[in-house]
Amino acid sequence: MTKALVIYAHPAHQRSRANRMMLDSIKGISDVTVHDLYQTYPDFFIDVEAEQALLLEHDLIVIQHPVYWYNMPALLREWQDLVLEYGFAYGRDQQKLKGKGLWIVMTAGAPEHTYATEGVNERPLSDYFLQYERMANVCALKAFPNFEIYHSRHMTDDVLERAVATYRQNLLSYLEECRHG
Amino acid sequence: MAEAGFLAQAFIFLAAAVIAVPIAARLGLGSVLGYLCAGAVIGPFALGLIGQDIDEVMHFAEFGVVMMLFLVGLELDPSKLWRMRMPIIGMGGLQVVLTSAAIAGIAAIYLDNWQHAVVVGMVLSLSSTAIVLQTLNEKGLMRNDSGQSAFAVLLFQDIAVIPMLAILPLLAVSEVGTFSDKHNLPGWQSALMVLGVVIGIVLVGRWLSRSAFRIIAQTRLREMFTATALFLVVGIALLMEHIGLSPALGTFVAGVVLANSEYRHELEAEVEPFKGLLLALFFISVGASIDFGLFMAEPLPVLAMVGGLVLVKLVILLILGKLFGLSSRSNAIFTFSLAQGGEFAFVLFSFASAQDVLPAYIIEPLTLVVALSMALTPLLFVINEKLVLPRLGGQQQARPHDAIDHAEGKAILVGFGRFGQIVGRLLRMNGFEITVLEHDAQQVDLVRSFGHKVFYGDAARIDLLDAAGIADATLLVLAIDDHERMLQTIEQVKRHHPSVKILARAAGRREAAELIHAGADHIERETFDSALSMGRQALTIMGFRAYQAQRAAKLFKHHDEKSLYALSEVLEDDRKYITMAKQHAVDLEKVLRSDDQANTELDDRGWDAQ
Numbered sequence: 001m002t003k004a005l006v007i008y009a010h011p012a013h014q015r016s017r018a019n020r021m022m023l024d025s026i027k028g029i030s031d032v033t034v035h036d037l038y039q040t041y042p043d044f045f046i047d048v049e050a051e052q053a054l055l056l057e058h059d060l061i062v063i064q065h066p067v068y069w070y071n072m073p074a075l076l077r078e079w080q081d082l083v084l085e086y087g088f089a090y091g092r093d094q095q096k097l098k099g100k101g102l103w104i105v106m107t108a109g110a111p112e113h114t115y116a117t118e119g120v121n122e123r124p125l126s127d128y129f130l131q132y133e134r135m136a137n138v139c140a141l142k143a144f145p146n147f148e149i150y151h152s153r154h155m156t157d158d159v160l161e162r163a164v165a166t167y168r169q170n171l172l173s174y175l176e177e178c179r180h181g
Numbered sequence: 182m183a184e185a186g187f188l189a190q191a192f193i194f195l196a197a198a199v200i201a202v203p204i205a206a207r208l209g210l211g212s213v214l215g216y217l218c219a220g221a222v223i224g225p226f227a228l229g230l231i232g233q234d235i236d237e238v239m240h241f242a243e244f245g246v247v248m249m250l251f252l253v254g255l256e257l258d259p260s261k262l263w264r265m266r267m268p269i270i271g272m273g274g275l276q277v278v279l280t281s282a283a284i285a286g287i288a289a290i291y292l293d294n295w296q297h298a299v300v301v302g303m304v305l306s307l308s309s310t311a312i313v314l315q316t317l318n319e320k321g322l323m324r325n326d327s328g329q330s331a332f333a334v335l336l337f338q339d340i341a342v343i344p345m346l347a348i349l350p351l352l353a354v355s356e357v358g359t360f361s362d363k364h365n366l367p368g369w370q371s372a373l374m375v376l377g378v379v380i381g382i383v384l385v386g387r388w389l390s391r392s393a394f395r396i397i398a399q400t401r402l403r404e405m406f407t408a409t410a411l412f413l414v415v416g417i418a419l420l421m422e423h424i425g426l427s428p429a430l431g432t433f434v435a436g437v438v439l440a441n442s443e444y445r446h447e448l449e450a451e452v453e454p455f456k457g458l459l460l461a462l463f464f465i466s467v468g469a470s471i472d473f474g475l476f477m478a479e480p481l482p483v484l485a486m487v488g489g490l491v492l493v494k495l496v497i498l499l500i501l502g503k504l505f506g507l508s509s510r511s512n513a514i515f516t517f518s519l520a521q522g523g524e525f526a527f528v529l530f531s532f533a534s535a536q537d538v539l540p541a542y543i544i545e546p547l548t549l550v551v552a553l554s555m556a557l558t559p560l561l562f563v564i565n566e567k568l569v570l571p572r573l574g575g576q577q578q579a580r581p582h583d584a585i586d587h588a589e590g591k592a593i594l595v596g597f598g599r600f601g602q603i604v605g606r607l608l609r610m611n612g613f614e615i616t617v618l619e620h621d622a623q624q625v626d627l628v629r630s631f632g633h634k635v636f637y638g639d640a641a642r643i644d645l646l647d648a649a650g651i652a653d654a655t656l657l658v659l660a661i662d663d664h665e666r667m668l669q670t671i672e673q674v675k676r677h678h679p680s681v682k683i684l685a686r687a688a689g690r691r692e693a694a695e696l697i698h699a700g701a702d703h704i705e706r707e708t709f710d711s712a713l714s715m716g717r718q719a720l721t722i723m724g725f726r727a728y729q730a731q732r733a734a735k736l737f738k739h740h741d742e743k744s745l746y747a748l749s750e751v752l753e754d755d756r757k758y759i760t761m762a763k764q765h766a767v768d769l770e771k772v773l774r775s776d777d778q779a780n781t782e783l784d785d786r787g788w789d790a791q
Contacts, residue, residue: 010791011788012729012788013726013788014726015788015790016791017790019791038726038727038728039726039727042726042727064504065791066788066791068788100466107791109789109791152791153789153790153791168610
C-alpha cells in the first residue's frame with residue numbers, strides 16, 4: 001500500500017487561512033496521513049523513534065509549513081535535527097528513507113513578485129530553501145517540484161480555492177507516481 | 182575540684198581560647214596553633230594562671246580525642262575508602278612506614294634502647310590533619326591532585342593511630358603498664374577478647390542501633406539525641422577501658438559501623454561541638470605543658486631537631502610524590518603541606534607517658550619539637566608559594582576544568598516526601614551525588630527500604646547541615662512543608678554559606694514571597710505547576726490547539742511570577758500582615774488586568790495568519 005505522510009508545522013494554525021483550507025481538502029483520503037507537529041509536540045519534546053517509524057511506513061513525504069523569516073518554523077527545524085539523524089536518514093549504506101518521494105509545500109505572506117531579484121525580498125523563494133535540495137540528495141529522496149502559495153493572507157477566495165485544488169491534485173498524482181515507481 | 186575553682190579555671194581556658202584563636206586565625210596560623218599558644222601563655226612558663234592540675238585537665242580532655250576518632254570513623258564511608266584505596270594504602274602506608282623507620286633510625290643513635298626509638302619514629306611520622314586540611318581547604322586545593330594525595334596520607338595516618346595505640350604498650354621497657362594490666366591474660370586470650378569486643382560493637386551497631394535511634398527520634402526531643410550520642414561514645418569508651426583496650430579504638434570502630442547509618446549526620450552534629458571543645462581543651466593543655474624553659478636553656482639542639490624532623494619528612498614525601506606520578510607543582514604542594522608533626526603526637530605522647538612507654542626526658546623536648554614544627558607549617562606554605570612554585574613554571578594554578586564533572590557539585594536535599602522525592606530522583610538519575618535529610622523517622626525507613634540513601638535529621642539546624650557538608654555543596658533544596666523552619670534555614674545558610682544556591686518549596690503565594698525575601702534563589706509553589714498544567718489541559722479540551730494552550734499557560738506563569746517577585750520586594754518595606762494582604766489584592770488585580778492585555782497582544786504578535 002503506497003501512502004503519503006504530510007508533516008505539517010504551523011505554530012498558529014488556529015489563525016491560518018491557506019494551510020487550514022489545504023489540510024481540509026485532503027481530509028479523509030485513506031492513503032494520506034496528516035501529522036501535525038505543533039499539535040503533537042507542544043513542548044518541543046519529539047519522540048524520535050515514533051517519528052522515524054512513521055516515516056518508514058510511508059512512501060511520499062510531504063513537508064508543509066508557512067514561511068517565517070525566510071525559514072521553516074522552529075519545531076520543524078528541531079524535528080529535522082532529531083529525526084533525520086545519522087545512521088537513519090543518512091550515512092554510508094544507512095539511508096533508510098532511500099527512494100521515497102519528497103514534496104515541499106510552503107505558504108508565504110508576501111506576493112510572488114516580491115520574491116525576485118528586483119522585488120523587496122531580492123531572491124526567489126526557492127533560493128532561501130536550497131537546503132531542501134540538499135536534504136533530498138543527502139537522504140537519497142526523490143524530490144518533486146516545490147509547491148508555493150504566495151500572498152496567502154490577502155489573496156481572493158477563488159484564487160485560493162484554485163490553488164488548494166491544484167495542491168490536492170498534485171498530492172494525488174505524486175502519490176500515484178510513487179506507486180508505480 | 183571545687184565548684185568555684187572549676188568555674189574560675191573554665192573561665193581562664195575559655196578566655197585564652199577566645200583571645201588567642203581569632204588572632205591565630207587572622208595571622209593564617211589556624212586554630213590548633215591558636216590553642217597551643219593560648220595554652221603556652223596561661224601555662225606555668227608564662228603567666229602561670231594554671232598550674233598543678235594541668236595533668237588532670239589533660240586527662241579529661243583526652244576524651245576529645247576519643248570523640249575525634251568516633252567522628253573520623255563516621256566519615257569513613259566504605260565506598261569512599263574503596264575508591265581511594267590505592268593512594269591511601271600506597272602513599273599513606275609508605276609515608277608512615279618510611280618516615281617511622283627513618284626517624285627511628287636517627288633516634289636510635291641518640292637513645293639508649295631501640296623500643297624508645299621505634300616509638301619516637303612512629304609518633305613523629307604523623308602529620309597534622311587539623312592544620313593541613315584546614316589550610317588546603319582555605320587555599321582551595323582540596324580537589325587537586327595535591328590535596329587529594331595529602332588527604333589520602335592523612336587518612337591513613339588517622340587510621341594508623343589505632344594500631345599504634347595498641348602497639349605502644351607492647352614496646353614498654355619497664356614492667357608496669359602492659360597491654361592488659363587489669364586481667365593479666367596471656368597474649369592470645371587478650372587478642373581473642375579484642376576480636377570479640379570489636380565484633381560485638383559491629384553487631385550491636387548493625388542490628389540494635391537502628392531501632393534504638395528510631396525510638397529516640399520519634400520522641401522528637403533534640404536533647405534526647407544529644408544524650409544518646411554521648412551515651413554511646415562514653416559507654417563504648419568505658420567498656421574498652423574496663424577490658425583494658427584503647428577507648429579510641431572502640432569509638433573508631435563504632436564510628437565506622439555507623440558511617441552507613443541514616444542517623445550519621447545527626448550523630449555527627451551532636452558530637453561535634455563536644456569534640457571541638459574537648460579538643461580545644463586538649464590542645465590548650467598541651468600548650469600549657471610545653472616546656473619553654475627547655476627551649477631557653479638549649480635553643481640550638483631543639484631547633485636542630487625541628488629542622489631535622491621537617492627535612493626528613495620533606496625528603497620522603499618528595500620521593501613518594503614522584504613515585505605516585507604527581508606533577509612537580511602538585512608534588513611541591515603535597516610535600517610542603519605534610520612536613521610537620523601532628524596533634525596525634527600529643528595524644529600518643531600522653532598515652533605513652535601514662536603507660537610508662539617513654540620517659541619524660543624524651544617526651545618533653547619532643548612535644549616542644551612537634552609544636553614548633555606545627556607552627557612552621559604556615560611558613561612552609563609561604564616558602565613553597567613564594568620560592569618553590571615560581572621556579573617550577575607551568576600554569577599558575579593547576580585548576581581543574583570548569584565542565585561539571587558528574588561526581589562533583591554536591592546537592593543537599595532536605596525533606597524526602599512526595600515533593601522532595603521527585604527532585605531527588607531526577608538529580609540522582611542524572612548522576613549527581615545528593616545527600617538527603619528527612620526528619621520523619623518512619624519515612625526514612627520506608628524510603629531506605631527502596632534503596633535510597635537517606636539520613637535522619639531536622640534540617641533547620643545549621644550544625645546538621647554542616648555535618649551533611651553544606652560548606653562545599655553547590656545546592657540546597659528545601660522540600661519540607663514547615664514554612665517557618667525553611668525561613669530560618671535560608672537565613673542561616675545565606676549568612677554562613679552565601680555561595681550555596683537555595684531552592685525552596687512554597688505552599689502558596691504569600692509563603693513564596695516570604696521565601697524569596699528571606700533569600701531563596703528560586704522557589705516553586707507546590708501546587709502551582711500542576712494546577713497550571715491542568716488549566717492547560719482544560720484549554721485544549723475547550724478547543725485550543727496544543728501549542729496555543731502551552732503558550733497561554735507559559736504566559737500566565739510568566740506574569741504571575743513577575744508580580745510575585747514584585748510582591749516579595751514590597752515585603753521589605755512593611756511586613757505587617759494587613760498591608761501585605763492589601764498589596765496582595767492589588768497585585769492579583771494587576772495580574773488579571775495584565776492578562777487581558779496580554780491576550781490581545783499575543784494574538785497580534787508573530788506568526789501571521791498564513
